[in-house]
Amino acid sequence: MTEPILRVVALNKNFGGLRASNNVNLEVMPGEFRAIIGPNGAGKSTLFNLLSGFLKPDSGRIFMAGADITGRAPYRLFHSGMSRTFQITSIFAELNVLENLQVALLSQRRRLSDGFRMARHAEIAECERLIGLVGLDVDRKRVAGTLSHGDQKKLELAVALASTPRLLLLDEPTAGMAANERLDSIRMVHRIAKQLGLTVVFTEHDMQVVFSASDRISVLHHGAIVADGTPQAIRQSAKVQEIYLGESPDSIEP
C-alpha cells in the first residue's frame, strides 16, 4: 500500500469565534486529481493557506510524503515539493513572462543567492518547455501585468509547474473565466497532471468542472469535511445535496 502524498490529521483553525477549519482529516494519494468543494465560507481558502504555510494551525498535523510539515514556512514547503496558485491570480506583474518562469526555476535549483551571473540567460530551454506545456503563446519579453486574464492564469500555472512539484495546490483555477473556457482549462490541467504524474488538489465552485475532471472529491462545510469519495458517490450523497440545495438547487447537476 502506497503512502499518501498528503495527510491531514485533525486540523483546526479558529478566527476569533469562527471555526474556519474544524477537525479536518484528509488523505490524498500520489497521482490523484482531488477536488475540494463546498459553499462559500466553507473554509476552502483557509485550508489551502494552512496547507501551504501561510497560516499556522491551532492544532492538528499535516504530513507530506510521510514528513511532518505542520507550521513550516511557505518558502520551505516549496523546496519540499509543494507548489500553489492563488485565487486572485498571483504573478510578478512587473517582470516579463520569461522572468516570471526564471524566478521559479532558479529558486528550485537554489541559484537565487547567485549575485554575479547574468539572470537573463538562465534556464531558457526550460522556460520554453513550460510555455509550450500550458499553451501560452505570447512574446516572452512581454510584461506579465499586460497579459490578458486567461494568459495570466496560464502563466501562473506554468510558474507553479516549474518546480515539478510533488503536490500542486490550485486555488480556484478557473475563477474569472467564462463558462466555456473553464472546462477546457481544467481538462488541460488534468492532462498535464496525468502526463507528468503530478498530484493535484484544487478548489472549485463550478460543479461541471469538478465532475468532469476529479478522481475524488472532498466536501467542506463550515470548516469540516462532511463527505469524501468518488464523483459518483458524492453525486448520490444525500448530505451533499442538502448542503447545496440550501444554496442553489441546480448546483450539483453534472
Place this chain on the structure above:
Amino acid sequence: MAFLSAFELLNDPVVVIRQLMAGLANGMLLFLVAAGLSLIFGVSRIINFAHGAVFMLGAYIALTIVNAAGQSTGAFFLAVLISTGFTFLFGMAFEVLCLRRIYRSPQTFQLLVTFGLVLILGDAVKLVWGPEENSVGVPPDLEGIVRPFGVSFPVYRLMLIGVGIAMCAALWILLYRSRWGMLVRAATADRQMLQALGIDVRRLFTVVFGLGTGLAGFAGGLATPVMSIGPALHAQVLIDAFVVVVIGGMGSIPGALVGALLVGQANAFGTLIYPSLSIIFPFLVMTVLLIVRPRGLLGKPE
C-alpha cells in the same frame, strides 16, 4: 554624582509637583502638534516632515503681530488667532497645489514634497525675520505666579494646560460627535471604502491637512512666550512630534495625547535627572518601540 543630587531633588515634593506641571504644560503643546501630524497621517498616509516648520511659521507670525500690535493680552490672542488661521489656509493651499496630484504616487514622492517645504520655510523665515532668535514676553494679564497645591507655578503655563484640555475636548467632539468627524475616522480606517460610497475624499483630505497644520500653527502661536523662536526650531519640534506619534500610534489622536503626556514628563524629569543623555533617550524609545510594537500604544495594527 549628578544622579545623587537628582535623587535629593526628587525627594522634595515641591520639585516633583512643579516638574509634573511643567511636563504637563509642555505635553499639551506637544499634543497639539502631534495630533495634527497623526490626523494627517491617519487620513492621507502622508508623513508631514514639514509639520515642525509650520509650527515655526505660526510662532513667527504670532511673534510679529504681538510686537506690532503692542504687548497687550488682546494683541496676543489676536496673534494666536491669526497664526492659526494662516497656517490652516496655508496647509490647505499647499495640499491642493502640491500634494493632491501625487497621492497615487509612491510614498517617496510625498516625502520629498514635504521635505521641499521644510527647505522653503526654513529659508523663508530667515529671509523675512532674520537669523536671530526672538521671543515675546508673556501677555500681561497672564503674567505672574499662582500657588496650586502650595507650589509656585507660572499662570501662563497653567493656561497652556487648560487650553490643551479644552482642545482635547474640542477634538473629541469634532471627531466622535460630528458627521464630518465620522468621515475622518472612516477615512482613517478605510480610504477606498469611503471613496466607493461617493464621498468627496479629495476635499476631506484638503480640510484635514489644513486642520493638521492649523493645530501646529496654533501651538506655535501659544508657544511664543515660553520658547525662543529661531530658524532651527522646526527640527526639534518635528522630532519631538515624531517620537510622540510613534509612542502613541501613528494615526491615533488619543495615542497622540498619551504619547505627548509621556514625552512631556520624560523631558521634564529627564533634564533634571540626566541632562546629557536626554537627547539620546527619545530616539532610544522610538527605536525600541518600532521594533517591539510598531503600532505604538493605541495605534491599529497595519
Place this chain on the structure above:
Amino acid sequence: MIRQVIAALICLAVVLAAPFAVSDFWVFIFIEMLVFGLYAVSFNLLLGYGGMLAFGYAVFFGIGAYACAILIKRFGFDALSATLLAPLVTAVAGAIIGYFCVGLTGTYLGMLTFAFQMLVYTVVLKSYDFTGGDDGLSGLKISGFAAAPRGFYYVTLAVVALSLVVLWRLVHSPFGLALRAQRGNAPRSLALGINVSLHRWATFVIAAFFAGLAGALFALANHSVFPGWLNWTASATPIMMTILGGMHSFIGPVVGSIIYVLMQSWLTGQTEYWALFLGIAIILLVMLLPNGVMGLWRNSQT
C-alpha cells in the same frame, strides 16, 4: 549599437581627462559627483530594486565616514586601510539595522531607519572624546598618490567604477531577480521558495556596505567629518538624487547625483538662501518629472 559604443568611449574619455582640464575646485566637484553617485545607486538598490524606502539612509553614509575618520585619528590607521575597513563596519551596522527592519513594511520600515539614524546621530554628538562631538573630526591625512586632488579623483573613479560594476551585476543576477520579485509580490515569492526576509536583509547589508564606502571616500575628500552628515535632513539627499535621475534605471541615480551636485554648488554660490530654491526645485521635480531624467530620456526614445 555603434552609436552606443561611441557614446561610451566619449564618456570614458571625458571622465579620464576631466581633472586635467579644470581647477582643483572642479576636481573636488567631480569627486563629489562620483561619491554621491555610488551613494545614490546603493540607496536605489533598496528603493528601486528592493521596494524599501529608508528615511534614514544617511546613517550608513555617516557611519562609513565616521568609521574611516575614527580609524585614522583615534586608531592610527592609514587612509587606505581605513577606506577598506569602514565599509565593513557599515555593513555590520546594516546587518543590525536591517535585521530589525526587514520584517516591517513601508512606513514603519522608513521610520525605524529614521529612528536608528537619529540614535546614531545623538550618540555621536555626545561622544566628544571619540567622535569629536559637535565639531566633528578633521585633519584626515592621505599620503602618496591620492594626496593630491587629481590623484584622489582617479582613486575614487576606480573604486566607484568597480563598485558600480559589482552592483550592476548584482541587480542583473538571480539575486537581483529575486529582489525585484519580492518587491512586486511578496506572497508569490514566498510560495516560490524565496526567503523574503533573508533576501531583504542581505540587500540591506550590501547597500550599507557601499553607502559606507561612499561615506569613507567623502570623508577623505573633505579631510574631515561632521555630525551634520548624520542628521535627518541629510537623508533627503540620496532620495532626491535618485528621483531626479530616475529610480527605475540603474544609472539614473548617478545621473541624478551629477545634476544635484552641479545644482547645489551653483545655488550655494548664487545666494545665501539656496535651500529655498532647492526646496522649490524638489517640489517641481516631483510634480513634473516623476520618472526622473532617465524616464524622460526613455520616453524620448520610444
